[in-house]
Amino acid sequence: MKQDPLHIGIIGAGRIGRVHAESIAFRLPQARAVAITDANRASAEEVAALYGIPTVAASSAELLANPEIDAVLVCSSTDTHAQLIVDAALAGKHIFCEKPIALELNEIDRALGAVEKAGVKLQIGFNRRFDANFARVHAAVANGEIGTPSLMHIISRDPAPPPIEYVKVSGGMFRDMTIHDFDMARFLIGDEVESIYAAGSVRVDPAIGEAGDIDTALLVLHFRNGVIGTIDNSRKAVYGYDQRVEVLGSAGKISAENCYPNQAVVSSATNVYRDLPLNFFMDRYAASFTNELGSFVQAIRDDTPTTVNGLDGRMPVVMAMAARLSLAERRPVALREVAAV
Amino acid sequence: MKQDPLHIGIIGAGRIGRVHAESIAFRLPQARAVAITDANRASAEEVAALYGIPTVAASSAELLANPEIDAVLVCSSTDTHAQLIVDAALAGKHIFCEKPIALELNEIDRALGAVEKAGVKLQIGFNRRFDANFARVHAAVANGEIGTPSLMHIISRDPAPPPIEYVKVSGGMFRDMTIHDFDMARFLIGDEVESIYAAGSVRVDPAIGEAGDIDTALLVLHFRNGVIGTIDNSRKAVYGYDQRVEVLGSAGKISAENCYPNQAVVSSATNVYRDLPLNFFMDRYAASFTNELGSFVQAIRDDTPTTVNGLDGRMPVVMAMAARLSLAERRPVALREVAAV
Amino acid sequence: MKQDPLHIGIIGAGRIGRVHAESIAFRLPQARAVAITDANRASAEEVAALYGIPTVAASSAELLANPEIDAVLVCSSTDTHAQLIVDAALAGKHIFCEKPIALELNEIDRALGAVEKAGVKLQIGFNRRFDANFARVHAAVANGEIGTPSLMHIISRDPAPPPIEYVKVSGGMFRDMTIHDFDMARFLIGDEVESIYAAGSVRVDPAIGEAGDIDTALLVLHFRNGVIGTIDNSRKAVYGYDQRVEVLGSAGKISAENCYPNQAVVSSATNVYRDLPLNFFMDRYAASFTNELGSFVQAIRDDTPTTVNGLDGRMPVVMAMAARLSLAERRPVALREVAAV
Amino acid sequence: MKQDPLHIGIIGAGRIGRVHAESIAFRLPQARAVAITDANRASAEEVAALYGIPTVAASSAELLANPEIDAVLVCSSTDTHAQLIVDAALAGKHIFCEKPIALELNEIDRALGAVEKAGVKLQIGFNRRFDANFARVHAAVANGEIGTPSLMHIISRDPAPPPIEYVKVSGGMFRDMTIHDFDMARFLIGDEVESIYAAGSVRVDPAIGEAGDIDTALLVLHFRNGVIGTIDNSRKAVYGYDQRVEVLGSAGKISAENCYPNQAVVSSATNVYRDLPLNFFMDRYAASFTNELGSFVQAIRDDTPTTVNGLDGRMPVVMAMAARLSLAERRPVALREVAAV
CATH class of the missing domain: 3.40.50.720 (NAD(P)-binding Rossmann-like Domain)
Incomplete structure (x- = not known):
């Protein structure tokens, strides 16, 4: 051993x-x-x-x-x-x-x-798959706990936009930020997306729009298996890092809420409040970074396939391309329009 | 007095x-x-x-x-x-x-x-506006508590589909069920929708599909003021009546969760559970039915405008028409394509 | 019929x-x-x-x-x-x-x-038994859902103390306020209390102390069946009307949380908050008042025993007497010391 | 540096x-x-x-x-x-x-x-002070966020009793298990306890009673500053490791709930459930063990007092002695009765 x-x-x-x-x-x-x-x-x-x-x-x-x-x-x-x-x-x-x-x-x-x-062996760094919350949702879908899935939602909002200089070279919001959510969508549903409808706008900072990008987006994903899903992205949620998902299936739904630094709740004379959710991706996803490396090391030692392979690295980029085209042409775009899939 | x-x-x-x-x-x-x-x-x-x-x-x-x-x-x-x-x-x-x-x-x-x-005076029976939860969300948007809104979500799922005979004469899911959500969207954001992209499928009961309707839908609403929103509809949520909304704004977000018959939570040897949410629209919205009538009576007595007027009755029908066309043509449809607005 | x-x-x-x-x-x-x-x-x-x-x-x-x-x-x-x-x-x-x-x-x-x-027929107005939350906890204990009970907690705090003139003629906090909780304890556990240890102090308003009463109390109830329970009372919880219970049993625990006027939660730049719980006993217990009368009417029509009988009216008064003696003598007091039980 | x-x-x-x-x-x-x-x-x-x-x-x-x-x-x-x-x-x-x-x-x-x-320098291993939840409650009391404290509750239940052989040499539940809660009480309120009333019974396993110990306890702590508090202990909570506290003050209350392995919630056809709370003290308090050692190392490096000193190690033992005497004599016992304090 x-x-x-x-x-x-x-x-x-x-x-x-x-x-x-x-x-x-x-x-x-x-x-x-x-x-x-x-x-x-x-x-x-x-x-x-x-x-x-x-x-x-x-x-x-x-x-x-x-x-x-x-x-x-x-x-x-x-x-x-x-x-x-x-x-x-x-x-x-x-x-x-x-x-x-x-x-x-x-x-x-x-x-x-x-x-x-x-x-x-090749493993791609989609660390969020290794987060306990999303892993639990994935398991519920994969093991039939919520039956056959039909609707899916991903909410993924950053606490604050990156520097404008970074925005300019990022390849656009879909390839820089949504890419994690494209992977999450495939991971949760266990199927490929056929077409994407993307809506987007500039709501956070006009400078992002001037740089040719958007900072707010809503995407509809049409999966091959009939599931319909959404991705909600914002470059700025003042309350912190907002990372939630939900899947509705024929036998129930599963929702994963945000993570908080503590479980303390204060009831004051004004309202009932708690501290803000974890604000930094390094804190929110700390365990996932270790878990993904552990999984990579284990796959090599056991000579088994890695959990996030080359195709898993390729498909989100294709999805980002389709989303970009959809946004430009204001119509749903099939993935096969932009790449061999 | x-x-x-x-x-x-x-x-x-x-x-x-x-x-x-x-x-x-x-x-x-x-x-x-x-x-x-x-x-x-x-x-x-x-x-x-x-x-x-x-x-x-x-x-x-x-x-x-x-x-x-x-x-x-x-x-x-x-x-x-x-x-x-x-x-x-x-x-x-x-x-x-x-x-x-x-x-x-x-x-x-x-x-x-x-x-x-x-x-x-004319008042239309969109009772959900008078529900304490949605009224609270409306207030948060209207009074600036969450800043300028940018993204909105409505989840509206029924516990079970109506009889198939009803489905056949209902005018379709958008006009029968989503109509409440079209009104809710306008109510929460306080602005008109410019165009709609509708995705839909049959996931609950093939008989609904055979009757020419869908039972599962996801819609993207593009508001004139730039807000983007979604409506999530299902004719069947096995866990009950699912009625939630969320609005993200520049100063925060507000989310309204479901209502439960009691606040008791059991921690067992297996899991931590509570009873299902209110399952019947008459229970869930009981107070709202009284409130809307009270508001109507008050408007007559005070000779003030009713809170849900003729335009509020007309617009959701226009939105349903646009959604139906979008679903048929798989493209976003502007409201002005289907009616004078 | x-x-x-x-x-x-x-x-x-x-x-x-x-x-x-x-x-x-x-x-x-x-x-x-x-x-x-x-x-x-x-x-x-x-x-x-x-x-x-x-x-x-x-x-x-x-x-x-x-x-x-x-x-x-x-x-x-x-x-x-x-x-x-x-x-x-x-x-x-x-x-x-x-x-x-x-x-x-x-x-x-x-x-x-x-x-x-x-x-x-005689029914006593212990309306809280008819509240959906406490009825649910009662049911979980009575039907074995949490196994054999061992520990119980009642938290019962008012939003604000009554006028000092009322305090003076109220018979003391135990007979005026705790009396509801004495009944709740018997109701939840389904057994009689053998002895009580009461601690109390003046934390809210010195005038209450000058009037010879306390405004803050913590009681330990020793039930005949071995269950140990506490009652936590305060004349003033600035956040509203605080009415919670919990029972631990051999198969789990059940806790009932407070009731809120709405289910909306705001995430701001500062914290995550919701509106205060229902603040007035008439709102918090509105349904229970109707339910208790309905139960009384039904008992007469069906000629069945009332749900809250004369003994249920007598025992809390005995418990209040024991609590008062315990507070005075700083020792646990058996109910049989103060009355034939 | x-x-x-x-x-x-x-x-x-x-x-x-x-x-x-x-x-x-x-x-x-x-x-x-x-x-x-x-x-x-x-x-x-x-x-x-x-x-x-x-x-x-x-x-x-x-x-x-x-x-x-x-x-x-x-x-x-x-x-x-x-x-x-x-x-x-x-x-x-x-x-x-x-x-x-x-x-x-x-x-x-x-x-x-x-x-x-x-x-x-001497530091005692009361690691729970370094848990994010209890540290947050401590801070709220210490910084006046909830005003002047008046009532306090500690719930501290183990998932399962230790082996009976361990019970026999453990020094009794108060010195083995409650000792953490005695420290927590002093930590949260920032004051010394004057007297203790302890109730206890055997509800989990008769063998524990035969070994001369109890497995279920409820203690009332009278603090010098007038705060009254309770400690609720059970050797067995079937749903896992239950570690909660609450403090009521003149300006509000703060409560710390349990920690869960994930934030996923499933709504099924039967009920709404989530996975059990963290079940093992090593998981629940993992960060606290590192934090306490870090604090110890820092105190040495900075030559500052340790955060949990010799007195903090001594007082809980005195409190356990008082609790034991209270249980035996069924009366509140002042700490000064059992030791010089």
């Missing part, structure tokens, strides 16, 4: 790279980070020192050439993901890659082709 | 006619039912006996000819509403009419024309 | 007399108030006019002499209850009497003796 | 010793476990291997003699705590000691004397 820990190399020492380094150092005894690299070497060195990673590689190429490394975490900027997947696959490393694989489909398909050819 | 009670005549002694008769008899001292009529005389006699209504009129014509009567409640079948409004207006009676005024717009417009010409 | 309505006479046209008059007039078609009397005749006349009561009697004696009357409601001041019960019993009327029967046991026993001798 | 991690020695490799070893290894970078010892050497070796602790000491004496060690965690069996505190104090080590310090007061006083003489 006892095995040596899996040796992991981390490419990218930014915010999410640090989260994974911390998970490995403090919460995943079955894995060990043996090397890290970042375009900004100082950043890589800081993370290495913080979490006891023995080697700081000069480049991803140097890291991938390290024969000690079993698997890599691709945590660098989005525009480097696809090529790094190709490189890592060629080097025979298993790959955990943050979402999205790429903003353009041909890039994604090139990366997935390399993975398939190399026969390595 | 003390006034004689308003004298009311009731046309139609079916389910909703009885509800109003009971409200007047037991909960509205400022009004008195002085006459009732029904195509089925026995039914009218039964209600008259039950609630102490002194006169059973042989026909609506006879009832309307009664000079003692100040106002009438039109509670007969939908196909009679428009003509009865015309007749009552000609007779100079104030009119409370159950929804919908008619299934066809020209009928509605004829009725509203007669009302305007006669200068009588 | 159809019966003539029960003819009721109302003695006392104060606040609670009006509540019952309204219930009979508007919500209990199976009963009719045929006469009312009050020491203040104008008050009786006002209520008679409001609710269509045909006769205003000059005195309780005149009312009791009316052969048309089947049953009387004793709603006059507490000090008159016992004698009126005796008088009504002698007159052969069934009796509904507000709590408490009397502040002194010998008075209570005299009244109960007269009732027994006359063979009339 | 950067400091070397604090060097910690762990005495006792049982369940709680492992929890602390894991916290230090994975969640407290500012501390490092450098040695561990246990009467069962194999157990110490296992924990050392698991969490990378370099040294397994043959005895506590050997561990305390290690000059590298700054502080020790006393996680051995209760009967060894007091002597180990004395030994550690003599060795000049700061001490974190699991509760209780000892079952007998003279032992506690001897230990506290040694600590005072040595001038080392």
Whole structure:
């Protein structure tokens, strides 16, 4: 039963790279980070020192050439993901890659082709699947607890919009923010979406509109199995991070509410109140980041398929493309209109 | 301050006619039912006996000819509403009419024309506006408590579908069931809808599909003021009557949950549970039926506009028409495509 | 099945007399108030006019002499209850009497003796038993849903203390306020209390202490069957009327929470809040007042025992006596120390 | 700012010793476990291997003699705590000691004397103070959010009783289980208790009664500042680990509810349910164990008083003694009757 820990190399020492380094150092005894690299070497060195990673590689190429490394975490900027997947696959490393694989489909398909050819494992960083709330909803649908599903709702609102400079290079709200919800929709219903109707507007900040994006959206998803669902997105919910889902089925419904920092409720002379829900995605989804890495490590050790595979990385990008076209043309758009699916 | 009670005549002694008769008899001292009529005389006699209504009129014509009567409640079948409004207006009676005024717009417009010409008051029976929960949400939007609204959701599911014979003559789900939600949307946001995208399917009972109708729907409403909203309808929620709304604004959100027969929660060895929500619209909306009549009576006494006027009766029918066209053509439909608005 | 309505006479046209008059007039078609009397005749006349009561009697004696009357409601001041019960019993009327029967046991026993001798029915106005929440908890205990009970809690706090003049003549907090909770404890557990330990203090208003009373109390009830329970009383909860209970049993627990005027929740930039719970006992317990009268009327019609009988009226007074002694002597007091039980 | 991690020695490799070893290894970078010892050497070796602790000491004496060690965690069996505190104090080590310090007061006083003489820091393992829920309630009382407190409730029920062999040597329910609640009461109200009235019974398992203990208790605490509080204890709540508190003050109340593994709620055809609350104290209080150690480490680094000091370790034991005497003599017992306070 006892095995040596899996040796992991981390490419990218930014915010999410640090989260994974911390998970490995403090919460995943079955894995060990043996090397890290970042375009900004100082950043890589800081993370290495913080979490006891023995080697700081000069480049991803140097890291991938390290024969000690079993698997890599691709945590660098989005525009480097696809090529790094190709490189890592060629080097025979298993790959955990943050979402999205790429903003353009041909890039994604090139990366997935390399993975398939190399026969390595690939897991995409849709961490929310590993959140206890959404996992519970998924289970209720999958095990028939609510019968055959018919309607689904996802509410996914951020506490505040990102800096406008980020908005400009984000690829648009659908590819940057809704992408998590596209994955959630497929995960909860266990089926593919056939077409999407997207409505969107600028309600939070005119500067976002001037940058050519929207900050508020409502999407209707038509699933192949007949389920109809909605996604509600806003770049700004003043009360915090709002992450809820609901599925109605023939035998009942299941709803997952927000998470709070405590369960204390005050009854005052004015009203009955509680503290705001968890406000930061790192807090709200803390356990999910560890769980997704644990699942990746386990899939490698057991040689089983990863829980979030290449197709799971590709479909949300296709859905974002369909949503964008729908918004532009004000009509429902079939996924097959924008890509081979 | 003390006034004689308003004298009311009731046309139609079916389910909703009885509800109003009971409200007047037991909960509205400022009004008195002085006459009732029904195509089925026995039914009218039964209600008259039950609630102490002194006169059973042989026909609506006879009832309307009664000079003692100040106002009438039109509670007969939908196909009679428009003509009865015309007749009552000609007779100079104030009119409370159950929804919908008619299934066809020209009928509605004829009725509203007669009302305007006669200068009588007209109130439409959208009772849900008078429910404490929705009234509270309306107030939060209207008084700025949640800032400028941007997204809205209405969930409105029945515990069980009506008999298939009723489905066949109902005018379709949008005009029969969603009509309440169309009104709710306008009420909550305080603005008109510009266009509607409707998705629908048959998930509850194939017989409903064979009758040419749907039993499950998801609609996107584009309001003139930029708010985007959804309506979620199902003919069957096994857990009861599901009636919830939510509005997101720039300063917060407000959500109204379902109502339960009691506040008791049991923690067992298996799970933590409570009894099902109120299952019957008569229980769920009991107070609202009394409140709407009270509001109607008050408007007459104070000579102020009614709270749910002719336009409020007309717009939901237009919205249902747009929704039906959207469903057929799988595209968003502007209200002005289907009617002068 | 159809019966003539029960003819009721109302003695006392104060606040609670009006509540019952309204219930009979508007919500209990199976009963009719045929006469009312009050020491203040104008008050009786006002209520008679409001609710269509045909006769205003000059005195309780005149009312009791009316052969048309089947049953009387004793709603006059507490000090008159016992004698009126005796008088009504002698007159052969069934009796509904507000709590408490009397502040002194010998008075209570005299009244109960007269009732027994006359063979009339007596129901005491412990209306809270008829509240949907407490009825649900009672049912869960009685039907074994939570197994064998072991611990019980009653929280019962008023929104604000009564006027100090009332406090002075109230008989003390235990007999005036806790009395409802003593009844609730017996009702929920379905067993008698053997001894009581009472702690109390003045936390709300020093004037209450100067008047020789307490405004804050915590009592421990030792039931014969081994259940231990607490009662938490405060004359002032700034957030409203706080009425909760909980019972722990071998198979689970059941808790009843407060009732709110609506189910709307606002998430703001500061916190998540809802409106205060129902603040007035007339609102909180509105349905229970009608239900208890309905139950009384039904017991007479069906000739079955009333649901809250003379013993149920006597025991809470004994419990209040024991609590008072416990508070004075700072020790648990057995009920048999203060009365034959 | 950067400091070397604090060097910690762990005495006792049982369940709680492992929890602390894991916290230090994975969640407290500012501390490092450098040695561990246990009467069962194999157990110490296992924990050392698991969490990378370099040294397994043959005895506590050997561990305390290690000059590298700054502080020790006393996680051995209760009967060894007091002597180990004395030994550690003599060795000049700061001490974190699991509760209780000892079952007998003279032992506690001897230990506290040694600590005072040595001038080392001592923190007692009342971890619940570091739980987010209770910390929030504490803050609301301390900062005046609910005004001046008057009533307090603690509900503290275990999912299942410990093995009967453990019950026999536990020192009784009050010293084994209620001790946490005695600390919680002092923590929440910020004042000392003057006297205690304890009621108790055997409701869960007759074997517990045969072993001379109780399994169900209700205590009334009279605080010096006039607050009255209750503690509700049961050795068995079939629905899980029940840990709630409530404080009523002049400006409102604050209540802390249980914690759940997820926020998903299912509405079925039968009822509305959610999964059971967290069932195991290690899950329910996971964060609190890390937080208390972090607080201890910080107090040493900043040379500030520890948050749970020797007095905080002593008073709950005195309270347990008073409760035991109260139960035996069926009367409230002042703390000064059983110990110098």
